[in-house]
Amino acid sequence: MILHIEYLYWVVGAILLAVAGFTLTDRQHPRRYSSAAFWGLFGALFLAGDLLPAELSGAMVLAMVAIAGCGRLAGGQHAPLAADRLRQSVKRLGGKAFLPSLLVPLLTVLLSVAAKDFKIAGMPLFDPKNTTLLALGIACLAALTAACWLARETPAQGVRETRRLLDCMGWAVLLPQLLALLGLLFADAGVGKAVSHVATSYLPLDLRWVAVLAYVLGMALFTMIMGNAFAAFPVMTAGIGIPFLVSGHHGDAAVMAAIGMFSGYCGTLMTPMAANFNIVPAALLELEDKHAVIKAQVPTALALLAVNAALLNWLMFR
Structure with missing residues (x-):
């Protein structure tokens, strides 16, 4: 087997650590250190949760609960130019702006159905126990690539928008x-x-x-x-x-x-x-x-x- 579910966890963990990094460098953030710690701990659990002692993982979760429970998790300052640029892109693209969103379910279903036929040296390309989740992860990455290409943006902008959404959702995520x-x-x-x-x-x-x-x-x-x-x-x-x-x-x-x-x-x-x-x-x-x-x-x-x-x-x- 080539692709395991851990690879998807690592991608999610890397994105969360990038969000923590952007939060930490936001000097106008009202709770930048504690908020960065929250997202950083969350990302670390995705990256290395199965390698850490159970006691340490539990302590990290409790630390996240303490940060959120004490009101130390807050949203940061987001540049309005990014939102303006997004609105201009949507106006320019029209209906094409929905193509990346539609790509996620479409590609997930196609990969899930066809996964059994993907083999390398007789071994399945996808872990049979997590085929659908792996298909969803690949579909999301493909949708991100398509969105960046259509909007003429970089993956870094995708991470910034991820941070904006996470700031809106907070601990509810x-x-x-x-x-x-x-x-x-x-x-x-x-x-x-x-x-x-x-x-x-x-x-x-x-x-x-x-x-x-x-x-x-x-x-x-x-x-x-x-x-x-x-x-x-x-x-x-x-x-x-x-x-x-x-x-x-x-x-x-x-x-x-x-x-x-x-x-x-x-x-x-x-x-x-x-x-x-x-x-x-x-x-x-x-x-x-x-x-x-x-x-x-x-x-x-x-x-x-x-x-x-x-x-x-x-x-x-x-």
Whole structure:
């Protein structure tokens, strides 16, 4: 195997360290040392987290929590000329400005599907365990290259815009990882078994449609509570998905996982716990109602949940 997931982590870590460097050199930044330390620690964990002692990694995470919790993480001063240049580029490019964004999902799907055919000396080019993530990383790098070429900018400007976005999001950028970890902790603590016990006590899960609805709606509900589908997935899959849909009704586990995560994403659309998706955009757009994004997404989320239930019942048991 040639390409491993660690390579993608190293790229992310390098970008975060570059953001920390830009923050540290910003003399007008109100919290430049502590903010640079926050992003620097985050980048170091991506670069060398698997090589560091667990105690040291934990101490670094606690240091990041202390920086954010004490209000020492703040946004910096961003040159307005960069934003003006961006607006001029968008005006010049017109619809072409969306091509890099569209390249990300398109290239991710193509690489994910074709990855099994990419081999060197009989060995797969992509790590089979992380094909989709590697495809996403390559697609993002390709989109960055395309954006720089279209906008006639340098990769350094891409890092500056990354810093601008991270400054707007702040500590909320860590929520997906933290909530995914919370899901694993819940699963290890036996929450999945508790869900299974409660479900079997009050629902006739021997009926396939009931089990399907319990899984789909449960994924959405737990995602709304936890704020992330990755956190809800191990709990609902251990509690209902594997014991009832896969073992009990002999369904396809791959279909269950794919549609189950999609159902969780429906919950993401309807919860303020997913702050980086729903609260931060409202703040960036300066909306008077901080829940306006959620309210606009609820009809779509409910319609998708109904479609997911039908698809799961149809595709999983073919």
